[in-house]
Amino acid sequence: xxxxxxxxxxxxxxxxxxxxxxxxxxxxxxxxxxxxxxxxxxxxxxxxxxxxxxxxxxxxxxxxxxxxxxxxxxxxxxxxxxxxxxxxxxxxxxxxxxxxxxxxxxxxxxxxxxxxxxxxxxxxxxxxxxxxxxxxxxxxxxxxxxxxxxxxxxxxxxxxxxxxxxxxxxxxxxxxxxxxxxxxxxxxxxxxxxxxxxxxxxxxxxxxxxxxxxxxxxxxxxxxxxxxxxxxxxxxxxxxxxxxxxxxxxxxxxxxxxxxxxxxxxxxxxxxxxxxxxxxxxxxxxxxxxxxxxxxxxxxxxxxxxxxxxxxxxxxxxxxxxxxxxxxxxxxxxxxxxxxx
Amino acid sequence: xxxxxxxxxxxxxxxxxxxxxxxxxxxxxxxxxxxxxxxxxxxxxxxxxxxxxxxxxxxxxxxxxxxxxxxxxxxxxxxxxxxxxxxxxxxxxxxxxxxxxxxxxxxxxxxxxxxxxxxxxxxxxxxxxxxxxxxxxxxxxxxxxxxxxxxxxxxxxxxxxxxxxxxxxxxxxxxxxxxxxxxxxxxxxxxxxxxxxxxxxxxxxxxxxxxxxxxxxxxxxxxxxxxxxxxxxxxxxxxxxxxxxxxxxxxxxxxxxxxxxxxxxxxxxxxxxxxxxxxxxxxxxxxxxxxxxxxxxxxxxxxxxxxxxxxxxxxxxxxxxxxxxxxxxxxxxxxxxxxxx
DNA sequence: ATTGGCACTCGTTTGTCACAAGTGCCAAAA
DNA sequence: TTTTGGCACTTGTGACAAACGAGTGCCAAT
Numbered sequence: 001x002x003x004x005x006x007x008x009x010x011x012x013x014x015x016x017x018x019x020x021x022x023x024x025x026x027x028x029x030x031x032x033x034x035x036x037x038x039x040x041x042x043x044x045x046x047x048x049x050x051x052x053x054x055x056x057x058x059x060x061x062x063x064x065x066x067x068x069x070x071x072x073x074x075x076x077x078x079x080x081x082x083x084x085x086x087x088x089x090x091x092x093x094x095x096x097x098x099x100x101x102x103x104x105x106x107x108x109x110x111x112x113x114x115x116x117x118x119x120x121x122x123x124x125x126x127x128x129x130x131x132x133x134x135x136x137x138x139x140x141x142x143x144x145x146x147x148x149x150x151x152x153x154x155x156x157x158x159x160x161x162x163x164x165x166x167x168x169x170x171x172x173x174x175x176x177x178x179x180x181x182x183x184x185x186x187x188x189x190x191x192x193x194x195x196x197x198x199x200x201x202x203x204x205x206x207x208x209x210x211x212x213x214x215x216x217x218x219x220x221x222x223x224x225x226x227x228x229x230x231x232x233x234x235x236x237x238x239x240x241x242x243x244x245x246x247x248x249x250x251x252x253x254x255x256x257x258x259x260x261x262x263x264x265x266x267x268x269x270x271x272x273x274x275x276x277x278x279x280x281x282x283x284x285x286x287x288x289x290x291x292x293x294x295x296x297x298x299x300x301x302x303x304x305x306x307x308x309x310x311x312x313x314x315x316x317x318x319x320x321x322x323x324x325x326x327x328x329x330x331x332x333x334x335x336x337x338x339x340x341x
Numbered sequence: 342x343x344x345x346x347x348x349x350x351x352x353x354x355x356x357x358x359x360x361x362x363x364x365x366x367x368x369x370x371x372x373x374x375x376x377x378x379x380x381x382x383x384x385x386x387x388x389x390x391x392x393x394x395x396x397x398x399x400x401x402x403x404x405x406x407x408x409x410x411x412x413x414x415x416x417x418x419x420x421x422x423x424x425x426x427x428x429x430x431x432x433x434x435x436x437x438x439x440x441x442x443x444x445x446x447x448x449x450x451x452x453x454x455x456x457x458x459x460x461x462x463x464x465x466x467x468x469x470x471x472x473x474x475x476x477x478x479x480x481x482x483x484x485x486x487x488x489x490x491x492x493x494x495x496x497x498x499x500x501x502x503x504x505x506x507x508x509x510x511x512x513x514x515x516x517x518x519x520x521x522x523x524x525x526x527x528x529x530x531x532x533x534x535x536x537x538x539x540x541x542x543x544x545x546x547x548x549x550x551x552x553x554x555x556x557x558x559x560x561x562x563x564x565x566x567x568x569x570x571x572x573x574x575x576x577x578x579x580x581x582x583x584x585x586x587x588x589x590x591x592x593x594x595x596x597x598x599x600x601x602x603x604x605x606x607x608x609x610x611x612x613x614x615x616x617x618x619x620x621x622x623x624x625x626x627x628x629x630x631x632x633x634x635x636x637x638x639x640x641x642x643x644x645x646x647x648x649x650x651x652x653x654x655x656x657x658x659x660x661x662x663x664x665x666x667x668x669x670x671x672x673x674x675x676x677x678x679x680x681x682x
Numbered sequence: 683a684t685t686g687g688c689a690c691t692c693g694t695t696t697g698t699c700a701c702a703a704g705t706g707c708c709a710a711a712a
Numbered sequence: 713t714t715t716t717g718g719c720a721c722t723t724g725t726g727a728c729a730a731a732c733g734a735g736t737g738c739c740a741a742t
Contacts, residue, residue: 024703024704024705025704025705026703026704036715036716037715037716037717038704038716038717039715039716039717039718040714040715040716042704042705042706043714043715045705046705046706056704056705057724058704058722058724059704059705059706059721059722059723059724060704060705060721060722060723060724061703061704061705061723061724062703062704062705100557100561134482135480135482137478137480137490139476139490139492141475141476141492141496145496147492147496147498149488149490149500151480151482151488155482155483155486155488155502157488157500157502159490159498159500161498216441231597232597233597234590234593234594234597237586237589237590237593238590243586244586245578245584245585245586245589248586248589249575249578249579252574252575252578253575256572256573256574256575363735365734365735365736366735366736367734367735377684377685378684378685378686379685379686379735380684380685380686380687380737381683381684383735383736383737384683384684387736387737397735397736398693399691399735400690400691400692400693400735400736400737401691401693401733401735401736402692402693402734402735402736403734403735403736
């Protein structure tokens, strides 16, 4: 693309992002540094429209950038503010550091994303699924209850409260615990299920109900946890271009069903170094052509990882939002190191 | 109130709940069983308006019930369908029974409330706060990590991953664990903090960092968990009378900040036997005069309890919604018995 | 006490008109 | 060859008026 065109496209996008109004040739002639007349600008605009970067809502309105236009802007024309990065880093270092658990940290990150960008913040937690049992312990709690503590690879911990078999002393329970630990240690979940079934059949340990409780756990080990944290949805509806009931419905549907969002979020892979942007119809979310999504990958130790970012209006301050999302992802990755769960 | 008036008020409310439109005297004369002319009906309506049960949007519209009108209807005129109750009970018995954890059960209850009533379902979990340590166990996991399992009154379980002190064998750890268990058992959290501080100062156990980890836990023991589960918000925006951007904003604000909702939900006490209804301006939610809230209390064993119900349009099918909420609360209470976690 | 009739009110819809904003194109200028 | 001024044309917007419909209040008659 010629430099003149780039210059004008950039100016149109900037103005549009700022005002939300279609931009006309007269206004542009005044603001665009180049000393060109409206008529010349019109020629360039017509050409840009032919190439698909601009679009006229109707004859007597100005031009609005298309998704391609915004894409070109984000990829090639936009300048991110370097001071911005540092400021965001400072804020996040302050606000995220005192959260102690992984869960709280991520929730807070989501809140910060929403606060800083005035969009909805999303954090997807890719829970490492419980694949192997590394440790199993039975703790007698009372006359009727036993607590099973099960530790997986990567130190995931799961608790199950089981009925205590009758007439079994603490010492006996401890022996059973040791036995089970030996039996199930370093087994995959499938193997755990198999061995428990065998054990239940043979019934050597005389604790059938307890084993059945464990088996039930092994069949559905992961708590149906909310893996997608969303903050600040309401800010979306403040934006006039999203404040239509139709859009609101689509957004709420996306947030509640989560399927579509998860699909999108999973597209952001490790090797996408840095931030990935989906502008308007570039993502597959239905009825959300007015929405953009900015995502980045984060990774902590012990296979803890996921994707975070924001969902906002297509008319979004990309030069601000991109570094914020990028920074947050890096910061979260760094901070996950010391967090427990 | 005279029977004639009640009859007509009931008919107006029913029609209004059905259609959402102001109801006029002609339509009412046709539908109302009594063989009265529109003019007579108008007299009664004028009287009901004077008493505050009805309201005219403007001169040439029909009448719409006020909050008091709906209140009178709910308290005195409405007939709940008995078959309804049984049907709901059957559905819930089927759909809720296979959830295994408390968390999953409550989430599912919220979903069911939303599905059955076409409103937003809410479940508030009044987490019994971790007040006393009943059991503490340290499990060596690897060369560098120790898992602390802390059990409270009412069998709440908390896990903390701590750094393992160096040069401490498993056997030594077990001794330490036993010692700590003896030291902290049956202590309130404040007491736990005090004793840990003393222990850290004296440093008899030579495991300062481990104790500090525990102390940090005791200072912020409860995971900042989402205590308010909300489902099916989007259904609210399908209702035409809530499908205005202003209402949407208020609703989203209420759902996100939760403060207002929690305040409301806390008003429903045990002794309110059955369901409590807040119609329009009866609740203090700002900008939500078009919204009603129906809540009921549930209680499980071991101090597990809370409030559940629905948030929906003021124009809600109360005769359907009330029994649904009531049933759900009872069913959840009953089912919490066997659930773990 | 009830009812038919009638004047009155008020929101909604439809149509017309003028206006503003911005374009495309062409011929003249640089 | 590129740029520019001018002009005709298109189209959304807002204001205003008229017609319409739904429903009320009131009064006199039953």
